[in-house]
Amino acid sequence: MVSSVNCSSRSSSFLLCLFLPLLVSVPLSVSAGAFQAFQPLPVVPPIPENNVLSKEKVELGKQLFFDRRLSLNGKLSCNSCHDLMQGGDDGFSASEGAKGVSGQRNTPTLWNVAYQTVLFWDGRAVSLESAIEEHLLHPEVMAMASKLDVSQRIKSIHGYEHQFNSVFPGDSEINYKNITKALATFIRTLTTPDSSFDQFLLGNKLSISAQAQRGFTQFIETGCASCHFWVNLSGPVPGLAFQMGEGFYELFPNYPGTDYEKKYQLAEDLGRYLVTHEITDRRMWRVPVLRNISHTAPYFHNGSVSSLEEAIRVMAVTQLKENLTEQQVSDIKAFLETLSGKFPVITLPRLPE
């Protein structure tokens, strides 16, 4: 059951009703309303009851995350496209899967996805576990032939046997469900807390520059914050206003027919419509995470824009009908750069032979 809330100014949103009155009243400095709409990244992400987190499960998930044998050709691991040494993505417009075929959409960052309520650009996965299940079998991603093939591949690596026994007692057989559960558990630990902006929200007014503070005000005044708010600046998170599976969507481009739309082919992909086939879902997209945005170029669902400055300009025009000055663009960029958090130290796993 997938429900959705649309953020677009053309659609209703109880969240807009909640926050926008607070945000639009901001004149030159940052109001109290802004601080209600933005929240530091919680230390612990929401953990589903049917996949509790344990240290051993995280470790097993990490091994699987880096194990290329989970792909058809044995050459791609999750980390190949979601590179944890960088922005949790791969820097390409679209990633090439294990069959040598690229998808149509840009690989989103994995950092902080634990705080997202739906996954994929079109929100078609209602849990991290189901998103991973789809990745393993998707012909443009890992391209494994079947669930059975996935579990048999992992079963054939004897070093994993003992670990699955210990991580999933009572359900010790290596199966598809448990492989995705272990992967999801590791991915939930991929959070980047304590960004300069988080410190700012917690009261350290010197943690971000005067330019970034101006950019934050501009971000709110221009209207970016109407959709990009809360802990991931991508709308609500599970356990708070929204539950897992409830998506927060936006029409993009909101103002059709702009030069940017043509230049970057922004309207060709029909987005969520391809999942629901509802006319109202044409070009609706899950509002993307802005944390670590300066590490995740290129931008947009098709990865067509390579610089953050240009992405800011495009968003202002296509979504809000605003032509920003270069100073405003620069200020908003300075603000967005404060959203880069502390990347955790991750040790390379040892993979069983």
Next chain:
Amino acid sequence: MVSSVNCSSRSSSFLLCLFLPLLVSVPLSVSAGAFQAFQPLPVVPPIPENNVLSKEKVELGKQLFFDRRLSLNGKLSCNSCHDLMQGGDDGFSASEGAKGVSGQRNTPTLWNVAYQTVLFWDGRAVSLESAIEEHLLHPEVMAMASKLDVSQRIKSIHGYEHQFNSVFPGDSEINYKNITKALATFIRTLTTPDSSFDQFLLGNKLSISAQAQRGFTQFIETGCASCHFWVNLSGPVPGLAFQMGEGFYELFPNYPGTDYEKKYQLAEDLGRYLVTHEITDRRMWRVPVLRNISHTAPYFHNGSVSSLEEAIRVMAVTQLKENLTEQQVSDIKAFLETLSGKFPVITLPRLPE
């Protein structure tokens, strides 16, 4: 200047003269001679004077090692084929390079290459630095167009600038030489000391099983140790009997025309002859490292043999005209498994955007 010493029983070798009399006298237990021919892995590998090791250089080299932007298509890092989460190789018979073309030879392990005097299966690189230089430009590996392209690629990533300045003071420009020096420095730290066999050599007789001890004796008696001796069980190391650039080679197959030779196409590649064009170098190969051998399947220069047991059988027949019993094969395998050392904990680097 590349000099060479041939280990083959068909060729002269001062090292054979040194060690073989000690080794062949071993009856059922391990003699004092065996302990002179084998050495625990030294804690610090040989460091060349023109590329001193520093903590900062290791860190920079680690970043470059994992950075896929060092390959033509931006999809391969050194770690793609020399996977440090596994045996320092990739488990394939031959690795596919950045142009989608595979080489003809199996990717050797990177673990403990710091103790090798020449690099590549045919020993054509006389230093780790020169081996890396070739990797970056080789059309079947990283396939970068030129040295200039490599340095410009790294220069275009601004985050590296400050690091090169700090690691190479006085020669701070990002250039090809310094890129390979940093990579070589990191790779020199990839050592796996303290294997069970090392502990055994140091006097802990319980560190390897009775079967492995039998296998060690068998390894010597059969003649494997004639070539596979010293710290890497691949012949001499720099700073000891040999200097960097002096290769230690073996004819393979030594006894031509066996069924194994045909089955695994062992004689098709002319090995070192393709480098020197000397008739005496036909099918001469650098004696490969045996440390961590149980992690580096498939085996031989063409990666044609997938199991360690079979590799042992093949070696005994093609090199020493010995048909081993299954018990002997099993014992030697148990010995070879004691050559797996302690893999260091490596943290994932953060790569600059």
